[in-house]
Each structure stands twice: as C-alpha cells, then as structure tokens.
Amino acid sequence: MTHDITGYRAKVGVVVPSTNTVVEHDTAMLAPHGVTFHTGRMYIDNPAMNSDETFVNLIEQIRASMKVALRDVMTAKPDLIMMGMSAETFWGGVEGNASFIKRVEAMVDGLQVTTGASACRAALEAFDVKKIAVFSPYQPVADVNVNRYFTEAGFDVLKVTGLRVPSATAIAEVTEEQVIRTLREIDSPDVEAIVQVGTNLSMVRLADQAEHWLGKPVIAINAATIWHTLRSAGFTDTWGAAGSLLRDH
Template identity: 45%
Template structure:
C-alpha cells in the first residue's frame, strides 16, 4: 500500500520546538509526491549568554531528540531529516557518525543530518577546499564546526558566530545582517560560503547570494533536504534555492 500524498517518500522532519525556520523552508523545497511530517524536540527557549550556556542548551536539544524520533515514527516515515545542526558537528567526523548511528538505531530508518549533508553538498559541487561560514552559535560551537570540516579536508579561513541570545532570536537575525557578514568574510581565498544553524533563515537568500558572488553559498537546511531527496533517487529540480536543488 502506498501513501496517497507521500507516494514517493514520507520524511519525518525533526527540529527544536523553538525553531520556526526549518518547517517552512523545507516545505518550500518539497516536490510533489514527497510529504514532510514535522516533529518538535521539546525544549525551553533558553538564554544563551556564553559558550557554557550555549553548550548546555544544545545538550538539552540532544536529550529530547529520541522522544521526538519515537513520536514521528508513529506515522511510519521512510526517512528522517534532522533539522538541528549544532549537535551533528560535535566530536568531528566520528562524533557525527556515532550520533547518526544512535538515531537510526532508535528509528529503524535512515537519517540525514546537517553536518554530513554539508560534506556531500561540497563534494557534489566540487572544487571546494577553503570555506567561510556563519552561524547563530557561540564561538565554542563554531570551533566544533571547524574541526568537523577539517576532518573532511576543508579548511575554514573565516567564520562568524552571531551569538544569538535565545533560540527564538536566531530566527530574528535579518537578511541585512547576514549579507553584511557574508561581505566581510568573502574574498578570493574563499571557495564557498556556508551557513549553519537551522533556525537562521537563509535558504532563499543563499540562492540569491550565489548569483551575486558567483560562488557556492550553501544553506544547511537546503543541503540537508537536498541530500535526503537525492539519496532516495528523487532528482526533481527546485528553483530559488541555489545550484544544489536547481542543478545537482
């Protein structure tokens, strides 16, 4: 028997309950025959005022993920798309692999996580060695992203942590602020611009910046959803989100 609306794939999409960006952005990327079924990882809108409090906040998200996975699995999704990114970078390549394995053991289906999806996106685009990235994180988490990218041979030449004071404040970072940071980080030494932090709204802006800068600009929600589609043989081209969904 085939799901009437999700006749190509049913995705369980998970994100923190404070996240207001993942669901609308990924719904905009959804091709016909694919359905997204959002499950919230229940977490308070914590204040993140330092490296230490940021790490504690992401640890709470990590702790709530299993319950959200079990909840969404009741609708029998074919795959999981993880709409939180910080914890998927922690511990480098080995840490990401173990975290993903633990989730898949609980779910019984394959998952797609932001950190690994970024690597797959860079490989698909090709020619990327030096990266600049921006995040809503605190510096301690940016260090984790740097280390993860290094494990896969990508050099970080610049990064910017926005230091969002709360989880919901991440979604309040404006496109003007993002543009200013991208302009500051970008130079001829940068092969690609990366945005991490799934509540930072940048999927469509990344597509526009790619055209303006004439170089890859990868938003993590785009990379994760693209990876889930392509790994499942769904090759539809979706406009407005940059090369990943339009060409690759």
C-alpha cells in the first residue's frame, strides 16, 4: 500500500460551514504526527442566526450544501470523516444523530463518520458522569435539540444556556470573558461536567484552564470530536494543555 507522505497514518476529511474559522485552527493545533485534516466547506449564503427562524434557515443551508462539500473532500481520498459542525448532529435527538450519520456514510462510501453529538456523548461516558450543564452559541430552537439529545442519551441536563449569537461568523467573535462568565453562571455543586457545543466557538485552551478553577471536566466540542475521531480509528496519542479528555482518555 502506498501512503501519503504527510498523512502517513491517516487522512481525515473534515466538513465545516463556509463561515467557520475555528475548526481548521483546532485540527491543526491537535493533529498528531502523520495525521492530516482536509477541509470541505459547506457554502452558507446567509449566515444570520439571530432568531429561531433564521437559525432553522441556517440548518437548511447546511443540509443543501453538505453533499457538495463531502464530494469535494472525498477527492483527497480520506480514511475517516469528521463533521466540523454541531447543531445539525444534535437535531432530532439520539435517533436524529444516528440518521444523520447513516446519510453521511452513504455519501462517503461507508467511511467512519464522527459527529459532534456522538463525540460529546462518548466523552461524557469516558468521564462516567451523568449530571451536566451545557452552553452553546445557539438560539432556543437549537438548544431544545441539544437538550433532547443529551437527555435521550441518558444524561441529567441541569442547565442549557444559549448565547444567542446573531450570525454564524459572529460565533468566532465570542470573547473569553463571555465564556468565563457563562461557565460560572451554569456551574453548580450538582454539575459533574460542563459541555460546550458550537464548533466555531474557540474553546479548547480555555476549557483546559477552566477545569483547574472549576474542578470538573469541561468538554469543548472540537476537542471531543478530534479525540473521538482519532480514538475510533485506534490512535492513542495524548495532548497537554487541551483538557483532561485529550490528556487522560
């Protein structure tokens, strides 16, 4: 077998909305030697998500452009597929995520597909926790689906908070001060772990830091999705300064 010179262990195809500026940064930061990440972008014409209606429209744009993005990334002959977008993977709860994976698998010749929803679930199971708090950049219509997914997956969701960011591009503009304030607001003694969803929100380094002052796991969705992609493929690489999930599991 002939191996790619740079991706000699694996090539991962990653699909992101065209508005996303964070996933590629995070995959570059966490890529192990010999594993490369290659991005296909789903065209977003209208990035507004300042209401439930515009958020649903954003989801519909993602659905309409996903096939082309997958087609494009498959030309790199990837070994694995990682979905670098999260809201759609929570839509419809556990069954919705399972159906989504089946649809994507059919477009990528049956390659292994990792979603943000599946990855966060696996991460929480690795920590053996049940009582969680979740925050997102989303509108209420999406947070309902996030809540539904985690509840159906067997977790006790004590709090879900959406930052109600006005556009898909503005997610990347959420400041560390906003995130820290939100983490403190949703934390309580009963919460065993905190989960952040929304792949365009930069959180990997801050999640690692927050674990020290919160004293509990803080799961950033990009860290979880990269971790789950690599672990599912049998890679056991670990990382420092990117959260206890990537260091210890």
